[in-house]
Amino acid sequence: MQQSIDAVARAWRETVKTFKLLSRNKMGLFGFLMTVAIVFLAFFGPIIWPPETSANVQDINAGVSQHHWLGADFQGQDNLRKVINGGKDMVTVAFLTGLIATLFGVAIGSFSAFVGGAVDGVLMELVNMWLTIPRFPLLVVLATVLKLGDPVTFSLLIAFLDWPSLSRQVRSQVLSLKKRDFIEAATMLDLGTRNIIFSELVPNMMSFIVISMIGTMTHAIYQQVGLVFLGIVPYSGSNWGVMITAAMNRGVLYNPQAMWSILAPMGAIVLFQLALVSFARSLDEVFNPRLRTSV
Amino acid sequence: MALVPTMRTSNLNLWALFDKITGNFLLRRIVKALFTIWVVTSITFFVVRAMPGNAVDIMIQDLTAAGVSPDDARNQAAALMNINFDEPAYLQYLDYLGNIARGDFGNAYRSRGLKVADIIAQILPWTVFSVGLSLLITFTLGIVLGAIMAYMRDTWIDHLLSNLAATLDAVSPALIGLLAILFLGVLWKIVPIPEMRGAMSPGIQPEFSLEFFADIFGHVRVLLLVYVLSFIGSWMLVMKSSTISTLGEDYVTVARARGLPDTRILTAYVGRNATLPLFTRLAIVIGVSMGGSILLETLFTYRGIGYQLARASYDRDYPIMQGIIIVITAAVVFANLIADLLYGWLDPRIRIVGGGN
Numbered sequence: 313m314q315q316s317i318d319a320v321a322r323a324w325r326e327t328v329k330t331f332k333l334l335s336r337n338k339m340g341l342f343g344f345l346m347t348v349a350i351v352f353l354a355f356f357g358p359i360i361w362p363p364e365t366s367a368n369v370q371d372i373n374a375g376v377s378q379h380h381w382l383g384a385d386f387q388g389q390d391n392l393r394k395v396i397n398g399g400k401d402m403v404t405v406a407f408l409t410g411l412i413a414t415l416f417g418v419a420i421g422s423f424s425a426f427v428g429g430a431v432d433g434v435l436m437e438l439v440n441m442w443l444t445i446p447r448f449p450l451l452v453v454l455a456t457v458l459k460l461g462d463p464v465t466f467s468l469l470i471a472f473l474d475w476p477s478l479s480r481q482v483r484s485q486v487l488s489l490k491k492r493d494f495i496e497a498a499t500m501l502d503l504g505t506r507n508i509i510f511s512e513l514v515p516n517m518m519s520f521i522v523i524s525m526i527g528t529m530t531h532a533i534y535q536q537v538g539l540v541f542l543g544i545v546p547y548s549g550s551n552w553g554v555m556i557t558a559a560m561n562r563g564v565l566y567n568p569q570a571m572w573s574i575l576a577p578m579g580a581i582v583l584f585q586l587a588l589v590s591f592a593r594s595l596d597e598v599f600n601p602r603l604r605t606s607v
Numbered sequence: 608m609a610l611v612p613t614m615r616t617s618n619l620n621l622w623a624l625f626d627k628i629t630g631n632f633l634l635r636r637i638v639k640a641l642f643t644i645w646v647v648t649s650i651t652f653f654v655v656r657a658m659p660g661n662a663v664d665i666m667i668q669d670l671t672a673a674g675v676s677p678d679d680a681r682n683q684a685a686a687l688m689n690i691n692f693d694e695p696a697y698l699q700y701l702d703y704l705g706n707i708a709r710g711d712f713g714n715a716y717r718s719r720g721l722k723v724a725d726i727i728a729q730i731l732p733w734t735v736f737s738v739g740l741s742l743l744i745t746f747t748l749g750i751v752l753g754a755i756m757a758y759m760r761d762t763w764i765d766h767l768l769s770n771l772a773a774t775l776d777a778v779s780p781a782l783i784g785l786l787a788i789l790f791l792g793v794l795w796k797i798v799p800i801p802e803m804r805g806a807m808s809p810g811i812q813p814e815f816s817l818e819f820f821a822d823i824f825g826h827v828r829v830l831l832l833v834y835v836l837s838f839i840g841s842w843m844l845v846m847k848s849s850t851i852s853t854l855g856e857d858y859v860t861v862a863r864a865r866g867l868p869d870t871r872i873l874t875a876y877v878g879r880n881a882t883l884p885l886f887t888r889l890a891i892v893i894g895v896s897m898g899g900s901i902l903l904e905t906l907f908t909y910r911g912i913g914y915q916l917a918r919a920s921y922d923r924d925y926p927i928m929q930g931i932i933i934v935i936t937a938a939v940v941f942a943n944l945i946a947d948l949l950y951g952w953l954d955p956r957i958r959i960v961g962g963g964n
Contacts, residue, residue, distance in 0.1 A: 453651065
């Protein structure tokens with residue numbers, strides 16, 4: 313009993329500490345809160361504000377007003393409501409891609425660094441080769457041929473194209489960390505490979521790993537919007553990419569009044585990316601063991 | 608003198624020959640480049656032809672649904688892809704590789720009778736023109752602005768330009784393109800976006816005249832601006848940090864101590880050495896620009912290779928997609944190769960390491 317109370321108390325202290333570290337950096341805190349807000353809105357917003365099913369003729373291409381904070385689209389439907397309803401696919405793909413690509417990148421990168429020798433040489437040669445391939449065109453072709461219908465397979469495909477760059481960075485991180493004094497000391501004390509990896513190496517690489525993961529996530533968002541724009545992945549319903557495409561096809565080019573239908577989804581994409589990036593910048597303070605002990 | 612002993616030892620020795628090939632920097636790079644192209648070609652073959660439920664089967668189904676008899680549909684698809692379906696899979700694969708090596712990508716699916724190679728040859732120059740010109744502008748402007756930022760670091764000019772560069776670097780080319788259309792074309796009405804479709808106006812003949820150049824520039828100008836805005840940020844930031852580290856080098860301090868004029872230090876000592884690392888980035892940016900061209904050319908309806916790939920994938924025109932992806936890959940891989948060689952030629956230190964005997 314006492315043990316579990318202790319464990320809860322320790323977890324609580326850790327959480328408070330993390331928040332303290334996060335709030336040191338104002339931009340980072342803003343990014344974190346913004347990310348949480350966007351994810352929350354994307355998943356729970358549709359319950360409160362379900363998508364409109366009918367067109368409102370009197371509101372077609374309406375500007376910003378009390379009723380429509382971000383204007384209305386070519387069917388007279390509220391843009392803000394559409395943005396809230398269109399976030400789920402984007403957020404899912406971003407997180408899934410980031411997770412899968414990071415998992416592969418970290419596993420293969422650290423494996424390569426630890427094994428070394430010929431295996432390392434061949435793996436890195438292949439990774440370097442892969443990096444010279446123009447990946448977006450390849451993604452366009454693969455996505456067309458494979459006829460992707462759902463966010464999960466789509467994330468898998470983007471992750472498959474994206475992990476090599478991450479693995480190269482992880483490898484060089486591991487190689488440089490391996491030579492540091494504290495790792496050498498741990499090796500000499502014979503603390504065991506597993507212990508060295510998980511309690512010495514990973515904490516020191518954590519901020520780097522999460523920052524790269526966030527980089528992959530923003531990349532995934534753009535690729536997804538790009539493919540929707542090209543009409544290759546027609547997810548059902550509305551997402552931010554579909555909104556942009558619809559606005560383009562419905563003559564934003566000729567009608568300045570329809571401007572808000574395209575600015576709203578673009579703003580959502582930029583805001584999500586901005587939130588992720590500023591969150592990433594502050595993560596170093598949270599994960600870096602040296603900075604952490606100073607609180 | 609140095610060559611003689613290696614000649615003697617490698618005499619008729621296969622292993623030594625292999626060693627010599629792998630030891631030769633240029634040859635090794637060329638083999639690597641060809642290998643990369645082969646990998647992409649094989650991936651395309653695999654997903655288009657060999658996988659269960661693949662694109663060719665779907666093409667045959669489409670044709671059958673359109674009223675063609677199953678046998679005819681199969682023959683038509685085979686003729687388009689330039690593959691004999693009666694052969695075993697590995698022979699089809701070899702045929703396919705052989706065709707591509709000869710520059711034969713089969714025939715377009717939607718516009719019957721047109722050879723894919725001809726279509727690509729017709730549109731490729733426009734992409735090379737727009738991407739090449741934008742790279743030239745971006746590279747030059749990025750170097751100049753980056754050097755200015757480094758020289759005036761911690762002044763308001765540096766802060767302004769650095770923030771601008773970081774912002775531009777973070778925003779994707781497609782969003783910059785959309786904003787350009789929205790503001791330049793729709794809101795401020797500076798340029799007539801709808802009239803800029805295509806790479807040139809109908810009725811204009813490609814010839815060496817002022818009228819022709821004015822026309823193609825009129826069509827490409829906003830696209831060019833978007834390319835420059837999309838890629839200049841990273842150039843500026845890289846050039847800034849490269850210049851700052853060069854300014855701290857001993858030879859720059861020595862040059863200053865010798866009382867050399869500032870302009871000479873800037874051009875001969877700092878500028879030259881600071882731009883070196885940028886050449887390795889050139890190849891990466893070519894690849895990214897090629898990727899960006901798909902969205903941007905579609906956005907501006909500029910008839911280049913990116914636009915064509917987007918249309919082909921919308922139409923599910925597999926022969927064209929296959930041809931374009933191979934051409935784009937080859938272009939980027941060889942650009943990489945040239946950049947590598949150029950770098951070795953520009954930087955004596957790399958040349959010695961790369962020559963590695």
